[in-house]
Amino acid sequence: MDSEENIRSLRMAVRAWLRENVPAGWREAMTGTDQASFVSAQRDWFAKLSEAGYATPHWPEGWPGGGRSLVEQKVIFEEVARADAPRLILFFVALYHAACTLLECGTAEQRERYLPGILAGEIWCQGFSEPNAGSDLASLKTRAERRGDHYVINGQKTWSTMAQYADRCLLLARSDRSGPPQAGLTYLLLDMKSKGVSVRPISQITGDDEFAEIFFDDVEVPVTDRVGEEGNGWAVAQATLASERGLTLVELSQRMRYSLPLLRDLMRARRCEGDSAARRDLGALIARVDATCALADQYLLKRISGTEVAGDASMVKLHYSRTLREFVSLGRRLSGLQGQYDPGFMRGATQETGNWTLDFMNSYNWSIAGGSDEIQRNIIAERLLGMAREPKNWQLESPA
Amino acid sequence: MTDYLGELRDSARQVLAGTGTPASEDKLWPLLVELGWLLAPVPEHLGGLGLGIEGACSLHTELGGGLSQAAYLPATLCLDAVCHSDLPEPERAAWVERLCSGELGTAPLTDPALTLASGAGALSGLAATVQSADRASHVLLWTADHDCLLLLALDQPGVQITSRATWDVTRRLFDLRVDNAALAEQLVLARGDAARAAVRRLHTLRDLSLAADAIGGAAALLALTLEHLATRRQFGRPLALFQALKHRCADLKTRLAGAEALLQDSLAAISTEAGDAGALHTAHKAKYLACATFLNVAEESLQLHGGIGMADEHPCHLFLKRAMLNEHLGSAEQGYEIAIADHFLGTA
Ligand SMILES: Cc1cc2nc3c(=O)[nH]c(=O)nc-3n(C[C@H](O)[C@H](O)[C@H](O)COP(=O)(O)OP(=O)(O)OC[C@H]3O[C@@H](n4cnc5c(N)ncnc54)[C@H](O)[C@@H]3O)c2cc1C
Numbered sequence: 001m002d003s004e005e006n007i008r009s010l011r012m013a014v015r016a017w018l019r020e021n022v023p024a025g026w027r028e029a030m031t032g033t034d035q036a037s038f039v040s041a042q043r044d045w046f047a048k049l050s051e052a053g054y055a056t057p058h059w060p061e062g063w064p065g066g067g068r069s070l071v072e073q074k075v076i077f078e079e080v081a082r083a084d085a086p087r088l089i090l091f092f093v094a095l096y097h098a099a100c101t102l103l104e105c106g107t108a109e110q111r112e113r114y115l116p117g118i119l120a121g122e123i124w125c126q127g128f129s130e131p132n133a134g135s136d137l138a139s140l141k142t143r144a145e146r147r148g149d150h151y152v153i154n155g156q157k158t159w160s161t162m163a164q165y166a167d168r169c170l171l172l173a174r175s176d177r178s179g180p181p182q183a184g185l186t187y188l189l190l191d192m193k194s195k196g197v198s199v200r201p202i203s204q205i206t207g208d209d210e211f212a213e214i215f216f217d218d219v220e221v222p223v224t225d226r227v228g229e230e231g232n233g234w235a236v237a238q239a240t241l242a243s244e245r246g247l248t249l250v251e252l253s254q255r256m257r258y259s260l261p262l263l264r265d266l267m268r269a270r271r272c273e274g275d276s277a278a279r280r281d282l283g284a285l286i287a288r289v290d291a292t293c294a295l296a297d298q299y300l301l302k303r304i305s306g307t308e309v310a311g312d313a314s315m316v317k318l319h320y321s322r323t324l325r326e327f328v329s330l331g332r333r334l335s336g337l338q339g340q341y342d343p344g345f346m347r348g349a350t351q352e353t354g355n356w357t358l359d360f361m362n363s364y365n366w367s368i369a370g371g372s373d374e375i376q377r378n379i380i381a382e383r384l385l386g387m388a389r390e391p392k393n394w395q396l397e398s399p400a
Numbered sequence: 401m402t403d404y405l406g407e408l409r410d411s412a413r414q415v416l417a418g419t420g421t422p423a424s425e426d427k428l429w430p431l432l433v434e435l436g437w438l439l440a441p442v443p444e445h446l447g448g449l450g451l452g453i454e455g456a457c458s459l460h461t462e463l464g465g466g467l468s469q470a471a472y473l474p475a476t477l478c479l480d481a482v483c484h485s486d487l488p489e490p491e492r493a494a495w496v497e498r499l500c501s502g503e504l505g506t507a508p509l510t511d512p513a514l515t516l517a518s519g520a521g522a523l524s525g526l527a528a529t530v531q532s533a534d535r536a537s538h539v540l541l542w543t544a545d546h547d548c549l550l551l552l553a554l555d556q557p558g559v560q561i562t563s564r565a566t567w568d569v570t571r572r573l574f575d576l577r578v579d580n581a582a583l584a585e586q587l588v589l590a591r592g593d594a595a596r597a598a599v600r601r602l603h604t605l606r607d608l609s610l611a612a613d614a615i616g617g618a619a620a621l622l623a624l625t626l627e628h629l630a631t632r633r634q635f636g637r638p639l640a641l642f643q644a645l646k647h648r649c650a651d652l653k654t655r656l657a658g659a660e661a662l663l664q665d666s667l668a669a670i671s672t673e674a675g676d677a678g679a680l681h682t683a684h685k686a687k688y689l690a691c692a693t694f695l696n697v698a699e700e701s702l703q704l705h706g707g708i709g710m711a712d713e714h715p716c717h718l719f720l721k722r723a724m725l726n727e728h729l730g731s732a733e734q735g736y737e738i739a740i741a742d743h744f745l746g747t748a
Contacts, residue, residue, distance in 0.1 A: 136634035159707045205717035337728040342565040
């Protein structure tokens with residue numbers, strides 16, 4: 001299947017398709033735009049991509065667009081990145097977090113019920129974090145009380161990306177307050193249009209409002225929308241987070257690699273191609289970017305072959321996050337004073353717009369969200385390297 | 401003098417505690433004029449407090465910590481240039497009086513690109529990063545060859561200002577375009593060798609002032625971050641209990657202490673001789689290190705705040721954006737590190 005011939009023709013086909021279909025000037029169109037145009041641009045692009053079968057190369061065989069080999073997936077991600085096509089940020093949680101969770105932990109009925117909706121363009125959000133439960137996710141307090149064939153939800157989530165647009169939410173809630181915190185969690189699929197759900201967007205430091213608070217006031221969720229057993233939500237949530245830490249990064253690291261020409265353009269524009277300090281930094285960065293791509297690919301191979309171990313996904317995420325920060329920092333530094341002028345608000349900006357100060361700020365999404373760099377380091381140290389864990393019991397002593 | 405300095409700093413701290421973060425220009429400018437902060441660095445024989453650059457810098461530090469929007473920094477540069485000019489008395493005294501009593505004379509925070517057309521005596525070019533130009537009556541400018549230092553009235557033909565939005569919302573910067581402004585109509589403060597020395601002095605003061613601003617910002621932000629780590633609890637304990645985070649803060653504090661010490665040292669070394677090349681070189685190091693440190697503190701602070709740091713309502717990002725801008729002010733386009741290395745290697 002992965003013969004050189006096949007791969008080459010897939011690459012050519014994808015490239016030709018992208019040349020025809022990537023909306024010209026889409027980035028400019030997102031500058032200063034309103035929510036409605038952002039949503040409709042994302043919807044149009046998603047519809048085109050999934051119709052062509054390029055939106056879900058990471059899905060398994062039997063699903064539209066799925067069943068691609070790793071090499072094929074990479075070719076598609078590479079070409080999409082190379083064409084600087086819009087990223088499907090509005091559908092990111094649906095395509096990765098929701099789909100992977102359903103495929104790994106959902107029932108056949110749940111898959112039949114929800115995956116087609118995702119392919120048809122349903123927007124999902126992830127409702128894990130709470131004001132007092134960020135890194136310490138297991139301490140979350142939003143309640144899920146069983147009443148007959150429903151759960152009744154009360155509480156609050158925060159930092160939920162795209163929640164203001166979402167049709168559905170991956171909800172992690174507490175169904176039992178006795179016992180250790182991880183043990184009492186239950187994983188639910190919540191309809192955002194249910195009675196009692198309200199959403200308040202949060203203004204971000206970039207001027208965008210991509211994430212939101214979600215409030216639940218006696219919201220009912222049918223028991224059939226529970227993923228895994230009651231009280232087994234922690235394990236299901238790990239599947240969601242692993243997809244975010246590992247799988248999404250195959251795409252994102254390719255994005256980063258194909259954004260390297262932005263640095264070349266910048267160096268030309270700033271006339272510092274001959275500057276040996278800048279070239280040295282660039283060279284070091286390129287090696288690190290390639291390493292990030294290689295690590296993400298290896299991770300995927302391990303996942304496919306079932307040889308993944310705890311900590312692998314964390315290394316992929318941490319490697320990406322640190323390299324991305326170096327990438328955008330170099331751009332920001334080389335942009336000089338020009339980079340400090342605000343070109344106007346860009347909706348749905350990612351970390352590769354070539355507006356380096358904006359990209360720099362957005363790069364913090366990857367070092368904070370989905371388990372911060374520090375949390376990844378803890379996982380790598382404790383689970384992969386087997387180093388002693390932080391004590392659970394502690395006592396606050398006043399400093400000497 | 402040091403007592404005076406301490407009092408001034410304390411009063412500044414009090415004032416800024418009352419103006420909020422960021423400290424708004426509307427509130428702060430009239431207040432600082434009234435409190436006589438502009439007089440702090442002015443020599444005593446011109447009616448000032450005679451606290452010199454040290455006095456100005458301790459205020460810059462406090463204003464940096466409060467994310468001041470007021471154009472105090474360029475105003476002190478402008479004032480200093482007038483004080484040290486060869487303008488005849490009583491003209492000079494009259495200017496000092498004007499610029500200390502609320503009329504804003506501002507200055508660009510980077511090096512302007514202005515030239516004098518030979519013979520014609522007409523000034524043309526662009527000065528970027530002129531702070532609060534819309535509220536100023538005059539701008540301190542110098543030609544690219546440092547041959548002429550002057551005070552340009554904004555209200556004259558051929559002079560145009562354009563507001564430039566920056567990520568940093570704690571400063572309002574303008575592009576100033578000058579098109580064939582007759583030199584004879586301007587207030588020339590120095591020409592030739594005197595101008596070159598005056599521009600060196602000006603650059604020295606500007607770099608030290610930016611360093612002081614950055615130190616203030618870094619210290620205030622580090623304090624904010626420490627408070628967050630002490631009060632925010634995860635895993636049933638304050639974040640401050642995690643050694644990984646303590647070490648990061650300890651590193652930041654150590655860097656900051658170094659940058660602060662270098663600035664203090666530089667200020668002590670140059671206060672009497674701000675016009676010479678050695679002083680400028682000293683200022684380069686202080687500016688570079690203070691701004692790099694501020695940025696480092698800001699980058700780490702955003703991470704240490706977690707999600708709340710990414711929210712507009714929290715002040716963390718205001719510091720970050722000011723730190724990013726600070727890094728590119730002064731003569732940053734030429735590269736401070738390179739200037740420092742060249743000076744050392746004798747390759748300048
Ligand atoms: C852009 C963005 C998008 C997001 N999207 C979503 C989403 O869609 N859904 C969702 O549920 N959540 C989302 N989040 C929330 C994200 O998962 C949390 O912000 C993250 O888990 C960190 O939690 P916190 O913000 O409460 O920070 P805290 O947990 O308070 O952490 C603050 C700092 O302390 C450090 N720290 C915490 N614990 C330790 C430790 N044990 N050892 C060492 N250091 C530690 C952290 O690394 C961080 O630097 C998003 C966040 C961002 C920034």
